[in-house]
Amino acid sequence: MKFFPLVWATLWRKKTRTIFTLLSIVVAFLLFGVLETVDDAFAHPGVGVSGANNLITTNKYSITLQLPFSDTQQIRSVPGVAEVTWITWFGAYYQESKNFVFAMPIDTDTYFNLHKDEFIVSAAQMNAFRTTRTGALVNAELMKKFGWKVGDKVPLHSTIWTQKNGSLDWTFDIVGSFLAKDPTQQSQQATSVLFHYELFDEGRSFGKGNVGWFEERIANPSEAGAVAGRIDALFANSSDETKTQPAKDFTMAFVKQFGDIGFVLRAILGAVFFTLLLLTGNTMMQSVRERIPELAVLKTLGFSDGTVLGLVITESLLLCLTAAVIGLALSYAALPIIKHGLQGVELSPRALLPGLGVAVILALIVGFPPALRAMRLNIVDALADKR
Amino acid sequence: MSLQTLPQRLGASSVIVIGIAGVVAVLVSVLAMGAGFKHTLADSGRADRAIVLRGGSDAELNSNVTRSDVDTISNAPGIAKDAQGKALISSEIVTVVNVPKIDTGTDANVTLRGVGLKLPEVRPELSLVAGRMFRPGVREVIAGVGAAQQFRGLEPGNVLHLRNADWTVTGLFTSNGDIHESELLADVDTVGSSIERTGYSSAIALLTSAAAFTGFKDALTTDPQLKVDVQREPDYYAAQSKDLTKAINVVGNMVAVIMAIGAMFGALNSMYSAVAARGLEIATLRAIGFGALPVLLSVMIEALLLSLLGGIIGASLAWILFNGHSVSTLGGAFAQVVFKLTVTRTLVVTGILWACVIGVLGGLFPALRAARLPVAEALRAA
Numbered sequence: 172m173k174f175f176p177l178v179w180a181t182l183w184r185k186k187t188r189t190i191f192t193l194l195s196i197v198v199a200f201l202l203f204g205v206l207e208t209v210d211d212a213f214a215h216p217g218v219g220v221s222g223a224n225n226l227i228t229t230n231k232y233s234i235t236l237q238l239p240f241s242d243t244q245q246i247r248s249v250p251g252v253a254e255v256t257w258i259t260w261f262g263a264y265y266q267e268s269k270n271f272v273f274a275m276p277i278d279t280d281t282y283f284n285l286h287k288d289e290f291i292v293s294a295a296q297m298n299a300f301r302t303t304r305t306g307a308l309v310n311a312e313l314m315k316k317f318g319w320k321v322g323d324k325v326p327l328h329s330t331i332w333t334q335k336n337g338s339l340d341w342t343f344d345i346v347g348s349f350l351a352k353d354p355t356q357q358s359q360q361a362t363s364v365l366f367h368y369e370l371f372d373e374g375r376s377f378g379k380g381n382v383g384w385f386e387e388r389i390a391n392p393s394e395a396g397a398v399a400g401r402i403d404a405l406f407a408n409s410s411d412e413t414k415t416q417p418a419k420d421f422t423m424a425f426v427k428q429f430g431d432i433g434f435v436l437r438a439i440l441g442a443v444f445f446t447l448l449l450l451t452g453n454t455m456m457q458s459v460r461e462r463i464p465e466l467a468v469l470k471t472l473g474f475s476d477g478t479v480l481g482l483v484i485t486e487s488l489l490l491c492l493t494a495a496v497i498g499l500a501l502s503y504a505a506l507p508i509i510k511h512g513l514q515g516v517e518l519s520p521r522a523l524l525p526g527l528g529v530a531v532i533l534a535l536i537v538g539f540p541p542a543l544r545a546m547r548l549n550i551v552d553a554l555a556d557k558r
Numbered sequence: 559m560s561l562q563t564l565p566q567r568l569g570a571s572s573v574i575v576i577g578i579a580g581v582v583a584v585l586v587s588v589l590a591m592g593a594g595f596k597h598t599l600a601d602s603g604r605a606d607r608a609i610v611l612r613g614g615s616d617a618e619l620n621s622n623v624t625r626s627d628v629d630t631i632s633n634a635p636g637i638a639k640d641a642q643g644k645a646l647i648s649s650e651i652v653t654v655v656n657v658p659k660i661d662t663g664t665d666a667n668v669t670l671r672g673v674g675l676k677l678p679e680v681r682p683e684l685s686l687v688a689g690r691m692f693r694p695g696v697r698e699v700i701a702g703v704g705a706a707q708q709f710r711g712l713e714p715g716n717v718l719h720l721r722n723a724d725w726t727v728t729g730l731f732t733s734n735g736d737i738h739e740s741e742l743l744a745d746v747d748t749v750g751s752s753i754e755r756t757g758y759s760s761a762i763a764l765l766t767s768a769a770a771f772t773g774f775k776d777a778l779t780t781d782p783q784l785k786v787d788v789q790r791e792p793d794y795y796a797a798q799s800k801d802l803t804k805a806i807n808v809v810g811n812m813v814a815v816i817m818a819i820g821a822m823f824g825a826l827n828s829m830y831s832a833v834a835a836r837g838l839e840i841a842t843l844r845a846i847g848f849g850a851l852p853v854l855l856s857v858m859i860e861a862l863l864l865s866l867l868g869g870i871i872g873a874s875l876a877w878i879l880f881n882g883h884s885v886s887t888l889g890g891a892f893a894q895v896v897f898k899l900t901v902t903r904t905l906v907v908t909g910i911l912w913a914c915v916i917g918v919l920g921g922l923f924p925a926l927r928a929a930r931l932p933v934a935e936a937l938r939a940a
Binding site for chain 1: 570572573576577579580581583584587588591612613614615616617619620622653654655656659661662664665666667670719720721722753754785813816817819820821823824826827828830831885886887888892894
């Protein structure tokens, strides 16, 4: 530690060069931070604390095929199932197709029983929702986005479900707003609108008595696999076979359909760090080469080979770690911007920490060859400037 | 002139080349993804073919067109007819089925498209490359070559399960590299009865010419019996690809800009040290009468040539590694689209242009320093 001022001074021996090198490492770690967070968000799609133990039952062969509502009773009687609710994909937007709205027809009692304590809704508004047939609960963020107020009548356009009169436009009365209790869930629910399944099933002109998928809460989380197997066995060889899986796996399978995002991101990072390795490595080598007479003087003064090696490596560590910390801090600051671009994806800063490890490895790789050279320096030759 | 001393500065110079090659390789590869996706969808459909959907449905998967609608559409003006005077129209059912992806093993949504008997005339670009066509009334499918590459069990002779029934894959087809190569095709009525669906998703009509579209569309949209959206096929597919292509391009450019900034710092470093190493040489040149401008130019040209080399290496790397590489993603409407990364000429030029810009920016300040070098001091220092 007593050599710190010496290392610091040599690091800034050539200011411009150090600054440029520092900045290019900062840039690399900025990219590292951003891409790793995105990768992490895709690899661990959040389903919320309570959602983690839920099961999802879909049609085995296709998500576009519906399941009969009558399955509900059978699923409820499966040992280990504590609650079951049903949801259907409504495919809605508001006014223009770019204003996607995740509107869901829900069964109020079972849905809120299953998702207990997940929403922040005032008791009065919840009560209004229960008693208003055409009522809708809207995510507070979506209310703000479209300038909606409680009491408004809003038309949502479904791209799938026609009403009996042939219209695709469904009108709802906004009776209240909600927020997700778990803040990490909020961005996924930012476009959510909840309305009544009864209204939906009575109003639609086809597909009556069918639902998109079931969601089950199980009594004992460790039984997830067994309960899922029991549910699927109920409907095996029926015309609507089911596939039941933990909500986490369901989300994961969906995310995986976008392709191997992780591979793309890692390939980019690989290219960035390979380039960086050469760049920083070259700078370190150059800087040591220029300082050979100085290093020789240090050795003449009695610095051991090991200390000289340590000095150069410390210099490299200092450079890389400083840059990494700045770069990762910048990417942390950029998180809100990325979040805006990737709607519904929850970003967590935990992906940033491994960056420090990467910085240490980088520092050791680029610092070692010049350090070795400095260590092996022959005093007489070096002082004579015979490089 | 200055280039003759390049070999002496091989290490520093290669930093510029490799740094820029890295930027260009990443830029071109990511943009090749966007280009490939766009290409696949842009090649889908013909201007003289129209797709009819239920009004307000946006995509085939959401749409519902009844049998009587199809009868009305078949009699609309502008529709092409076969030798027997039958309208060349294919009423289709689009649904998605779960088929595992080969690389991840997890289920993906693959489009199963029920197609009408007039398919060969409505879509002449479709041709079988293996096996035979499906037979109507039998549970048989043919698979697009793109789908067969990405999803498990689509070789001819294999059996797929769909709703209690076994479907046999009888052949593989190509379709001009378009989106249908990501799909499975089968007889529309067999698909309909299997998923208990009475209506269709869409009607695809071949028109007598591209110009006949307006008359065809007007006739259908003014018919009070119908509530349909009529689009030219290329317009429909372009709308489906717009969002994803845009997203890929934004991400690609953003990553490349950040990388380019990093590479520029590298280039600055290398060129500054090049100028420092050539201090004596530059001072001598100035002393024997060369002006500041030739010195500035010589440094700039060196930077530019190195970055040009880097750009070419980067673009070639992207081309060698990824051109034609087949990938699939979730396209517009919940269904997988298989496409090939395409390194187009425009992308190569774009990449090399980026390289030159980085080179010029990285070379400019060191070149200015070289030009301003006080001659006497530089000579004395050496």
